[in-house]
Amino acid sequence: MSAQLTHLSVPMTPRPISGRLRKNALRNIKERSIEAVLLAAASVAVFTTIAILYILIGETIDFFKHVTIGRFLTDRQWTPLFDDAHFGIIVLLTGTLTSTAVALMVAIPLGTVIAIYLSEFAGHRTREIVKPILELLSGVPTIVFGYFALLFVTPLLQQLIPSLPGFSILSAGLVMGIMIVPYVSSLSEDAMRAVPMSLREGSYAMGGTRLQTALRVVMPAATSGIASAYILGSSRAVGETMIVAIAGGMQPSLTLNPLEPAATITTYIVQVALGDLPHGSTGYQTIFAAGLTLMLITLTFNVVGYFLRKRFRETY
Known part of the structure; x- marks a missing residue:
């Protein structure tokens, strides 16, 4: 019983990460970074359209306060x-x-x-x-x-x-x-x-x-x-x-x-x-x-x- 406790109390040393796993993790980080850049680029058109609509609608509402539809x-x-x-x-x-x-x-x-x-x-x-x-x-x-x-x-x-x-x-x-x-x-x-x-x-x-x-x-x-x-x-x-x-x-x-x-x-x-x-x-x-x-x-x-x-x- 004491031998088992002694065996369990010994801390296990972490296994080193293989070069293959490290390379795959680095590749995943690069791919996600590229995806984020592409998403940001695609979002520019959407945000630009929303901004244009916001300005046009806001100013048009003020215009229709003076002129009826x-x-x-x-x-x-x-x-x-x-x-x-x-x-x-x-x-x-x-x-x-x-x-x-x-x-x-x-x-x-x-x-x-x-x-x-x-x-x-x-x-x-x-x-x-x-x-x-x-x-x-x-x-x-x-x-x-x-x-x-x-x-x-x-x-x-x-x-x-x-x-x-x-x-x-x-x-x-x-x-x-x-x-x-x-x-x-x-x-x-x-x-x-x-x-x-x-x-x-x-x-x-x-x-x-x-x-x-x-x-x-x-x-x-x-x-x-x-x-x-x-x-x-x-x-x-x-x-x-x-x-x-x-x-x-x-x-x-x-x-x-x-x-x-x-x-x-x-x-x-x-x-x-x-x-x-x-x-x-x-x-x-x-x-x-x-x-x-x-x-x-x-x-x-x-x-x-x-x-x-x-x-x-x-x-x-």
Whole structure:
């Protein structure tokens, strides 16, 4: 019995940690550190969005303490900086939607045709040359596009339409459409190239031509990706500022006629943000109400794009 007690009272020496376990523990620490860094980087976008919404909503609430929501939505004039102030956001919405519609009428057909050519008809060498050049177009500063619209496109249109004024939504929208072509074509082409080759081979085996295969097999199979490209192009057109500011005229008028000058939400925000209005005034707070409206429009586009992707998601 005493021998057993003596044996139990002897302290056990800790076993040394093997080099393998020490290496695994160090690797786990590194991986968790990398995960923490990646999570922090991903959280930046979330926190930035929350901060933007907090500022916009807070300032917009203060704005609606002076201007009723009904007046904001139904007034047919937008003159917040005049003595006889009017706050009808519908005036800026018509300019925004008109310029976006003109841009999409250019970008969607042209971008889709380019995507079909690059995906289904162009050779490898042609694709490798044309696609980078096309994507380089998206890196041109928008102010350059604005002066291109004002000094080249507008005079050209005036030769076709003599009554066209020097500033018009038509000129700005056409150049905006050219600007967003790379967004539509690049994403659409990527979606089409993701379609399995077996679907194309099945179409060819049934006697389909390359054009029939592209239009009736590849495009329906890539509907979700193509829809996402269209939504991205729409959001890009809605948020464009400099082209419309330079070529559109920045004249707030309630019109859906692209042959007339008009102001958009973004151009008004730029116009007021560069002025001398005191912080906290009703005129200054209009830019936050307009900005929140613009963000809701963009959110609507994103939600529609999400449901389209979910509805037409490829099953192959």
